[in-house]
Amino acid sequence: MTDRLVDIRRTLAEAPADLVLERLGTELANTYGTAETELLQVDYRLAALVPLHGGDPVVGAGSPAWQCFDHQSEVLQDEVLYLPVTVRGERIGVLRLSPAPEEPDRREELAQAATALAHELVAVRAGTDKYAVGARTRRLTLAAEMQWELLPGRSRIRPSFSLAGQLEPAYAVRGDSFDWADDSRRLWLCTVNGMGDGVSASMLTCLGTNALRNARRAGLELADQAALADQAIYAYHQGIQHLSALLLELDLRTGVVEAVDAGSPQLLVLREGEVVEQPLDDQFPLGMFDGTLYQSQHFQLARGDRLFVVSDGVLDATSRTTRYGEIALHRAVRRTRSMAPLEAVRSLLGDVRAFVGNDLVDDAVVVCLDWHGS
Known part of the structure; x- marks a missing residue:
């Protein structure tokens, strides 16, 4: 130097x-x-x-x-x-x-x-x-202020993976969010969608995210992380409000993904230019019932795979007459093949905004993960 x-x-x-x-x-x-x-x-x-x-x-x-x-x-x-x-x-x-x-x-x-x-x-x-x-071109709503302060960042790069996420509508997002953390062996990723509107949804998402972080940092297994967050949310809201969540843990050496689907968004894999929907066992959202037990499942990523997590706010975005839907989503995902993850999420959400003709009405979260291999 x-x-x-x-x-x-x-x-x-x-x-x-x-x-x-x-x-x-x-x-x-x-x-x-x-x-x-x-x-x-x-x-x-x-x-x-x-x-x-x-x-x-x-x-x-x-x-x-x-x-x-x-x-x-x-x-x-x-x-x-x-x-x-x-x-x-x-x-x-x-x-x-x-x-x-x-x-x-x-x-x-x-x-x-x-x-x-x-x-x-x-x-x-x-x-x-x-x-x-x-960094603002206009004022954030209070709910959006809470959501952006909760995020771990918007993009992350390590030798074994590249990762990015984005919230929409950016200046007025309410309940949708994401979180991640990594060490030399694993990457943890979750997306959440708090039930409700405005600050109520943001507070629920904040509770759920911090409960999941607390469980993760205590070294609990993925299914137990979901169970602890489920208990925390139910104890506070008694089932009146609940949180949809998808929890993923990626082994950075092998590409094996452990997943817990608790009323999750859609999970897509872009592999060699083709979009494949990754099926998961749908379980109850966090906090819906008292003492729910969660089960994890596993699937394998191949070197060079791109994983998209897309919330229902994208699929259900509507123009005057039609819904954005899976066909448009798959087409937009395929177009991102040569883009870095941050450009990929920006491109996909830009396509949705162009379809709607304005900002999205419902919350949406998009996360893009590339696994490069160990």
């Missing part, structure tokens, strides 16, 4: 939470001669790159900023340099710098600075609202 990068990392680490970008800009101006340092954050809907310091959001898919975001690579145009701001696969946005240095090694150093910025933004996120507010 060069002395310049050491100085940049020190500057980022020592900057006040709300002045990380400003202090980085001063350091880059002194070291590389840049006159502008701007962060373009991707918005909650994955539809705009929003400048932190104000100005019009970038919405054109062919713009250099979106090319950088989509391809996760440097883009140089008209002496302006665009660099991905990404940490462990979580795409925060794009760093825009001008004028760009001519030397490729200096641009590579700036790319590393953009990655260091991503790490620091994740670290300071809990201490300031500046970056959360700066």
Whole structure:
């Protein structure tokens, strides 16, 4: 690591939470001669790159900023340099710098600075609202605020897998959510849909998600995780409200998936260009009855398989006369074959929004998982 990068990392680490970008800009101006340092954050809907310091959001898919975001690579145009701001696969946005240095090694150093910025933004996120507010093109509802704070992130990459998820309608989502965690051997993934509307649905989803996390972190088996969350929800709601959930545990070495289907969304596998529906034994939603016992089942992924979890808000989305349905869903899934998971979920939900003609009325969650092999 060069002395310049050491100085940049020190500057980022020592900057006040709300002045990380400003202090980085001063350091880059002194070291590389840049006159502008701007962060373009991707918005909650994955539809705009929003400048932190104000100005019009970038919405054109062919713009250099979106090319950088989509391809996760440097883009140089008209002496302006665009660099991905990404940490462990979580795409925060794009760093825009001008004028760009001519030397490729200096641009590579700036790319590393953009990655260091991503790490620091994740670290300071809990201490300031500046970056959360700066990524919005409109106000979130209270229920949506609760849901987005609950998420583990929106994308994740490790050598053995790539993963992404998205909620819709992004600024007004209520009960649909997802959660994940991984270690060197396993990936845990769940999608949930809390019964009800508004804050009531969000509170139910929050209870269910944290009950599942508590059980997972206690080292319980997947079926027991479902049972513990079922007990927690029933104890509070007495069966009046319940939570649909799909729990998955992927062995990252073998590709074997353990699943518990508790009134789950649809599970699709994209294998060699063909869409296959993965059948699961449907069991009661969490919290519907007292003391439900859950059973897990197993299925095998092949290297290169893509797994989609799609909630009923996608299948049941309607235009004026027709329902989106399985035929359109399978067609949209097949089209994502060459896309990274984050582009895949954005493409699928964009197709649904185009079909509806606006934001979705019902909640929807889409999660995309690629297993690359051990």
